[in-house]
Amino acid sequence: DSGVTQTPKHLITATGQRVTLRCSPRSGDLSVYWYQQSLDQGLQFLIQYYNGEERAKGNILERFSAQQFPDLHSELNLSSLELGDSALYFCASSGRGGNSPLHFGNGTRLTVT
Amino acid sequence: AQRVTQPEKLLSVFKGAPVELKCNYSYSGSPELFWYVQYSRQRLQLLLRHISRESIKGFTADLNKGETSFHLKKPFAQEEDSAMYYCALHITNAGNNRKLIWGLGTSLAVNP
Numbered sequence: 564d565s566g567v568t569q570t571p572k573h574l575i576t577a578t579g580q581r582v583t584l585r586c587s588p589r590s591g592d593l594s595v596y597w598y599q600q601s602l603d604q605g606l607q608f609l610i611q612y613y614n615g616e617e618r619a620k621g622n623i624l625e626r627f628s629a630q631q632f633p634d635l636h637s638e639l640n641l642s643s644l645e646l647g648d649s650a651l652y653f654c655a656s657s658g659r660g661g662n663s664p665l666h667f668g669n670g671t672r673l674t675v676t
Numbered sequence: 677a678q679r680v681t682q683p684e685k686l687l688s689v690f691k692g693a694p695v696e697l698k699c700n701y702s703y704s705g706s707p708e709l710f711w712y713v714q715y716s717r718q719r720l721q722l723l724l725r726h727i728s729r730e731s732i733k734g735f736t737a738d739l740n741k742g743e744t745s746f747h748l749k750k751p752f753a754q755e756e757d758s759a760m761y762y763c764a765l766h767i768t769n770a771g772n773n774r775k776l777i778w779g780l781g782t783s784l785a786v787n788p
Binding site for chain 1: 717721766778
């Protein structure tokens with residue numbers, strides 16, 4: 564158990580819809596990262612937050628947005644969903660040190676039909 | 677430019693054979709390198725970090741700054757080692773922001 568909790572585990576929705584994925588980081592970790600993993604694209608970094616502030620942005624579409632709340636949990640919002648958005652979405656958290664590893668959640672499997 | 681290269685998308689070996697998963701990096705500063713493993717589309721887990729110089733599940737990885745490599749090795753592969761392996765470079769920049777550079781991953785298949 565990594566200590567990172569993601570909900571829901573599975574999500575099936577239709578094109579054009581909007582969903583919210585939730586992540587609770589490990590206790591004490593201030594950094595949260597979101598990744599998308601699809602069969603053809605591999606692991607893609609989306610966005611990082613540190614203590615409520617956006618720190619880095621990767622290949623995140625404009626239809627996607629995220630935030631980190633004061634209690635440090637984070638949400639990833641995906642809107643106007645397309646078939647190609649079907650993927651595993653992972654959240655990870657890390658501690659402060661530069662050599663702190665990432666601890667990943669079990670992911671949310673999103674299927675857009 | 678900062679980059680992590682895992683040249684092999686797929687590596688297939690027989691049980692008991694030695695295995696080496698290659699990772700090369702490009703970074704002008706002092707690198708912090710990690711190997712993560714993902715079994716059957718489960719969550720990624722930390723396998724090794726170079727700073728620890730440890731052996732986990734029989735795997736070792738040595739940082740070679742001259743060759744800018746951090747290859748993952750195991751002398752005798754087991755079927756349960758079949759998984760996706762990612763090499764990652766952690767960079768902390770001047771603003772104390774962390775940036776992670778990921779390789780594309782190598783899928784290891786250990787055949788009986």
